[in-house]
Amino acid sequence: xxxxxxxxxxxxxxxxxxxxxxRWTLLVLRDAFLRVRRFEDFQASLGIARRVLxxxxxxxxxxxxLKKVAYQERPLRYEYRLxxxxxxxxxxxxxxxxxxxxxxxxxxxxxxxxxxLSCGHDFRSVMTCSECGEALDPRDVKPHxxxxxxxxx
Amino acid sequence: xxxxxxxxxxxxxxxxxxxxxxRWTLLVLRDAFLRVRRFEDFQASLGIARRVLxxxxxxxxxxxxLKKVAYQERPLRYEYRLxxxxxxxxxxxxxxxxxxxxxxxxxxxxxxxxxxLSCGHDFRSVMTCSECGEALDPRDVKPHxxxxxxxxx
DNA sequence: TGTAGTAAGTCTTGAAAGTGAACTTAGTCA
DNA sequence: TGACTAAGTTCACTTTCAAGACTTACTACA
Numbered sequence: 001x002x003x004x005x006x007x008x009x010x011x012x013x014x015x016x017x018x019x020x021x022x023r024w025t026l027l028v029l030r031d032a033f034l035r036v037r038r039f040e041d042f043q044a045s046l047g048i049a050r051r052v053l054x055x056x057x058x059x060x061x062x063x064x065x066l067k068k069v070a071y072q073e074r075p076l077r078y079e080y081r082l083x084x085x086x087x088x089x090x091x092x093x094x095x096x097x098x099x100x101x102x103x104x105x106x107x108x109x110x111x112x113x114x115x116x117l118s119c120g121h122d123f124r125s126v127m128t129c130s131e132c133g134e135a136l137d138p139r140d141v142k143p144h145x146x147x148x149x150x151x152x153x
Numbered sequence: 154x155x156x157x158x159x160x161x162x163x164x165x166x167x168x169x170x171x172x173x174x175x176r177w178t179l180l181v182l183r184d185a186f187l188r189v190r191r192f193e194d195f196q197a198s199l200g201i202a203r204r205v206l207x208x209x210x211x212x213x214x215x216x217x218x219l220k221k222v223a224y225q226e227r228p229l230r231y232e233y234r235l236x237x238x239x240x241x242x243x244x245x246x247x248x249x250x251x252x253x254x255x256x257x258x259x260x261x262x263x264x265x266x267x268x269x270l271s272c273g274h275d276f277r278s279v280m281t282c283s284e285c286g287e288a289l290d291p292r293d294v295k296p297h298x299x300x301x302x303x304x305x306x
Numbered sequence: 307t308g309t310a311g312t313a314a315g316t317c318t319t320g321a322a323a324g325t326g327a328a329c330t331t332a333g334t335c336a
Numbered sequence: 337t338g339a340c341t342a343a344g345t346t347c348a349c350t351t352t353c354a355a356g357a358c359t360t361a362c363t364a365c366a
Contacts, residue, residue, distance in 0.1 A: 024324095048325095049324065049325050049326065050326090050327095051324080051325085052323085052324065052325085074332090074333065074334090075331085075332050075333040075334085076333095
């Protein structure tokens with residue numbers, strides 16, 4: 001199977017991964033959330049091959065995860081910013097980071113903490129149920145076919 | 154940069170991606186959460202090349218995300234099950250699925266729904282603050298250097 | 307005893323994607 | 337004029353992936 005075929009699969013995870021399911025893409029997004037915006041800055045920060053960076057940024061822009069915004073004219077130059085759709089990936093990214101903090105941080109602790117400005121504390125994200133507000137235990141969740149289901153979910 | 158070098162980077166996301174940041178790996182984990190456990194079943198379900206599946210399963214076992222459990226002797230055969238560490242990836246996976254539901258589900262709606270057994274409703278996951286319990290707005294979060302920080306976060 | 311079947315890999319070969327360095331373009335600055 | 341900058345593009349080379357055939361160790365059937 002080719003990766004471009006993934007978006008035709010009837011699974012929201014496949015379709016998500018067809019857009020952002022590539023290591024570089026997720027690192028680009030991490031940087032974007034840390035306010036990196038320009039081509040040279042992404043390149044220097046990640047050490048990514050320039051051709052690959054060009055390709056990934058283009059895909060993210062085409063998918064509406066990032067948008068190009070001119071930051072100067074003559075010479076015309078653009079920077080890349082997260083759209084609302086892109087910001088919607090924050091929970092997933094934070095969940096991955098916190099999983100890494102938990103299992104791969106060294107003795108000293110995690111390299112980066114997240115502060116919740118409105119309460120003032122460093123936090124970990126907790127996945128809760130949109131309906132009852134309780135914290136979710138994976139064993140307390142049952143997947144079932146939804147309205148868009150075909151044969152395989 | 155090689156991908157094996159990623160785990161030496163001082164960033165929890167890099168270290169996480171060195172383990173699970175590969176499209177196939179995440180799809181393997183999706184299947185694992187849907188109770189797929191055997192080599193042949195993963196292979197048939199995903200259409201993944203057998204060599205790549207072998208490799209990915211081995212990495213996940215080496216990293217303690219999956220464990221091999223014998224389900225019969227003579228011939229000795231193993232199945233792959235999520236460990237506690239693997240189950241810890243559930244929030245991230247659900248967040249990715251829900252992002253896909255939101256942006257890529259067709260007119261009919263998402264192919265798969267998640268029911269919270271203890272409250273009985275289909276839900277979406279909401280990221281909340283472990284300290285104050287409020288839902289988190291990405292704009293209300295400020296990352297800052299943690300105890301394990303080196304020069305770059 | 308021979309034949310087929312099963313589960314979990316392993317091997318092989320051509321195609322695709324990634325890597326690093328040099329090059330290009332359009333403009334500024336001194 | 338010459339050096340510099342940002343954002344790519346091009347090129348030669350290496351690594352990884354895809355698809356399918358093959359292997360191993362055992363069971364079940366006739």
